[in-house]
Amino acid sequence: MNKQHAETLARAGLSHIIEPNDLTGSALVQVAGAPEAYRIIREHSGPAPANEQQQVAELLDANGANRSSLRLDAGLERWRARAAHADPESDLKCMNDLGGGLLTPANENWPLGFEALGLGAPLALWYRGTGNLRILRDPARLVAIVGSRDATEYGRTITAEIVQGLRARGLCIVSGGAYGIDAQAHQAALAESGPPLGVDDPPSTSTIAVMAGGLNRFYPSGNDEMLQRVHNHGILIAEVAPGATPTRWRFLQRNRLIAALCAITIVTEARWRSGALSTAHHAAEMGRDVGATPGSVFSANSAGCHRLIREGAATLVTDAAEVIEMLTTAQRPPELSPGIAQRQGRSESAEDARDYDGLPVQDLLLLDALPLRSPRTADQLAVLAGLGMGSILGGLSRLSARHLAERTGNGWIRRFPRGPEPQRGAPSAP
Amino acid sequence: MNKQHAETLARAGLSHIIEPNDLTGSALVQVAGAPEAYRIIREHSGPAPANEQQQVAELLDANGANRSSLRLDAGLERWRARAAHADPESDLKCMNDLGGGLLTPANENWPLGFEALGLGAPLALWYRGTGNLRILRDPARLVAIVGSRDATEYGRTITAEIVQGLRARGLCIVSGGAYGIDAQAHQAALAESGPPLGVDDPPSTSTIAVMAGGLNRFYPSGNDEMLQRVHNHGILIAEVAPGATPTRWRFLQRNRLIAALCAITIVTEARWRSGALSTAHHAAEMGRDVGATPGSVFSANSAGCHRLIREGAATLVTDAAEVIEMLTTAQRPPELSPGIAQRQGRSESAEDARDYDGLPVQDLLLLDALPLRSPRTADQLAVLAGLGMGSILGGLSRLSARHLAERTGNGWIRRFPRGPEPQRGAPSAP
Known part of the structure; x- marks a missing residue:
């Protein structure tokens, strides 16, 4: 077994055992490496290895995460039951049969945006679909469009209009595959082929669905057909292994992945308490730009957007052009903006x-x-x-x-x- | 003629002669005093008095207003024609007969908020109506509600709801007496008597209309009945003398008075280019809080509000409670907030x-x-x-x-x- 395969196998196993954003697991992998971490977890009985226990504690401490529940021995206890059932070869084969696979941080297509998650970055990323995985490397071409499940006609319309405008610029729409605004965002993205090939390189992938459960099945089942189309024309990703059910915790943690992947997160319609606001707050905490669409003050379905704007967590956006403006002014790295270099180079005397x-x-x-x-x-x-x-x-x-x-x-x-x-x-x- | 009457008479005359926000006039009054300024202007022929010319130039310079059109001799030429027709006694009698009069900066009811206008403060303020003029002294009880003339049903509804909520707290609604949102704001204010007397002292004045033309007639004529009701239950004010027509310049300058009077300016519905935005920008320039109400992104009538929010010039507000929140957190002077003093006094060891x-x-x-x-x-x-x-x-x-x-x-x-x-x-x- 070569080194790369060992890494993939270990991370596949770890993604089955360790819950998303379990910092103890990430710390152990960072301290010991994935294959050794996987071995320690599987062979665990009795006390935690003293050396790793100490190093994990120090690493967590340095990250401001020093709760007792995060100690390595507590983690090993937590993971014990599930470790016995990990079968990474079978999981990898299952995803391979479905036209997918596993990305590890060593992979050239590992999302660049995940760096912002620090110790909270996923241990591995399962994928399936026909889209070009290279898009994952480029946060500046990924826009998250999220919102409430019980969307109104107004919310669906503005979502579709914004998505169409973004697709016309070759941007890829990232969402959570849920009912309502998420589904509308994916559907509108699938309906737009984007700019003609050749102008846009790599070929434009229309949409990415970030799932809270294992990719062996589509969830929610009412979105089955839509998610099958995302598989056929885009990409589905998840940090949990095939077979994992979408629990409440995993939904919340999935939101951090959407926010981390994309340069910008737009909430097109959301109620006062909506999962979309959690995605927006994750994005804001990472220093990413967040936009929100206003609506009637009498619509409870816009109250979450108004809240984000009012609290200064989001910029008000009314159309795709304003989203693109955010993308070009705030997120583009300096080397991609020749205009700025020229302005800088301009001498005082030229004025x-x-x-x-x-x-x-x-x-x-x-x-x-x-x-x-x-x-x-x-x-x-x-x-x-x-x-x-x-x-x-x-x-x-x-x-x-x-x-x-x-x-x-x-x-x-x-x-x-x-x-x-x-x-x-x-x-x-x- | 006593000194106070001389001052009133001079400023009544000056308000007939000098256009709103003519900084040369304000500078001359500041340099020479109102009666002497009025005498210089009326008796002007030949060159400007050298002493005043110099002092006016210095004062304007100190205020960053050094355009040649602002020189005193240019001003005296500008004012010459109108000076011949000034008849302050007649103007004062006219307004007295209509149940009004003239406030000068020496008056106890001179608006405190005008201080923010600096040299651009009005020379005098004509008023009429039955409301208690003391309200003018208290920016924290004055909220400007402004918007576009061609209001939608949505804009009218949210305007009325916000006004009702503010009136229930005894706040006074200031607007411009125009068609559309302005008229709706005044009408909604007139419909609410405010908190019962005794709780609120002085008695609550429901609304103030700030007019761009002379108060001898109501403008626009379609708002005649509404403005008569403002006269019967509130206050109308203007910086121009009776008989002055509401020109475009005077409309624009009127907006600065609305903004200066009030602690907060709220734009409830406005198109992309609307006079209400000028009021909002005046308020923002003075460091006052500005709020704007969102609406459908498909409504051109909300585009101005969205613009203000998006550009950071206004906070998004959806109801009266959020307006009151702005008023209580941002504007209240420290001596009115015992909680803050207590927090400051609290020692480290008490934590x-x-x-x-x-x-x-x-x-x-x-x-x-x-x-x-x-x-x-x-x-x-x-x-x-x-x-x-x-x-x-x-x-x-x-x-x-x-x-x-x-x-x-x-x-x-x-x-x-x-x-x-x-x-x-x-x-x-x-």
Whole structure:
């Protein structure tokens, strides 16, 4: 058995035994490696090995997770019953027969977005479907669209419109495969083939369903046909092994995977208490952008979206263009934005003095405080420029009217009214 | 003629001659006093008096308003034609006959909120109606409710619901007397008598209409009956003299008065380009709280509200309770909040160590960065605590679950989970 196969086999077994987001399990794998962790768990009887017990405790401590229930000996007790029934060869064969398999962190298609989960990242990722797994590597092309199960016609309509607009840009729609908004998001994504092949490389995968239970069956059964179509044209993924039932815990933990996979999470319709809000909060905690669609204040089905916007956890979005705006301004890494590099490279002397004619002194101070690249909030600008909030807001309004400042994401950056010029006098990129 | 009467007469005359927000006029009045300014303007022929010319220029310069059109000699030319026709005695008599009069900044009922306008504050304020003028002194009891003229049934309904809720708390509704949302706000306010007398002192004035033209007639004429009812039960105000027509400029300037009068401005329904947005932006520039009501993303009549929320200029509000929450958390001066003083007085030793059990280190750092009084945004906390945004958002969520942090306005403050205790060991209030 080669090393890679041993790793895959061990993680398949571990994914059967250890619940999602069980930090003790992740810590043991990090300390001992997956094959050794799997061996320790399967052969466990009597006290926990002292060395690993100590190292797991230290690792958890360093992650701020020092509850007694997370001690390795407690974990080994917790996993004992299920360890006896792990059969990773059979699970791998089952998924292979269904047109799927298992990704481990060593795999080239392991989701880049999972890095944000730290110790809470899944131990392995089961998949099935015909979509191109490479899309998992690219959070900036993945948009989560989630919402309540009891969707209204309004919620379904705006979900479909946003998904269509995102698909037209070749973006992939990630959701949870549930009734209501989730199902509508997948269906609308499946209906749009995306931009023609060749323009978009790798070929555009329309949708990914992140499941809370094992991928050997489709759940909920009422979405059977829709999920079969996701299998035929997209990808289904889960961190639990085939045969695992979708428990409440696994639903909640599934939400963190959706949030971690995608650059942006959009809640298109959600009640005051909805699982979609948990996905949104996971995304916000990871520093990802979150959007929410408003609706009637008299609709209980929009109350969750309003709550997110009101609490500052989500930006209000009304259409696909506004979602794409979030994606291009906030999430794109600098090397993908030539415009920014050009703006940075632009020398002071290239600016035209007329641009600043007649600006009051405080606006010139504000101009100096505006960053070229990472947006600053009005609050930050007030501190930097030493101006009151009234001057800042007035100044930003005047400067943006002159195309000297631009709102982007939650903040503001400097702009140059005559557009980007060829880079000169700046360090050249390697 | 006593001094007070001279002041009133001069300002009545000036309000006839000088357009709203003409900073040269305000500067001249500030430099020379109203009676002398009025004399200079009326007797003007030939060059401007050198002394005043110089002082006006310096004052305008200090206010960042140094355009040549604002020079005193340009102002005197601008005012010359209208100065010949000023008849303040007649204007005062006219308004007196209509059950009104003129407030000057020396009057005890001069709106406190006008201070935020600085040099742009009106020179005088004409009023009529039966409401108690003392309400003008108290921005925290004044809520502006504004919106588009072509209101939908949805916009009218949510306007009426919010107004009813605010009136039940004795708050006074300020609007612009226009068709659509403005009219609905006044009407809903007139329909609610407010809390029973005696509980609320001074007697609750239901509504104030801030007019763009002279108060000798009601405009627009289609709102005649409604504005007559405002006169009978509330107050109408304007900074322009009787006889002045409501021009486009005066409409725009009227919006700044609405924003300045009130602690909070709420836009209940507005199109993408609406005068209501100008009121909202005036309020935001003055650092006042702004709220906006969401609606269907398919309704053009809600696009302006969505724009304000999306751009961060307004907080999303869905009902009166959320408006009142804004009023109580953000606007109340510290001396009115005994809870805060008590929290401040509470000594470190009074805290219970159990409150912090099991908190990760970064949450303790965050706790130290949380202010007792003036809320800090997550951005500010990240800078102060030296933590990433992910840790800040996660930490705030954990700390607020333990009642150690509280969201208030746009930021967060420290809380103490066992409730305020009798003040001890802190400096006592005078």
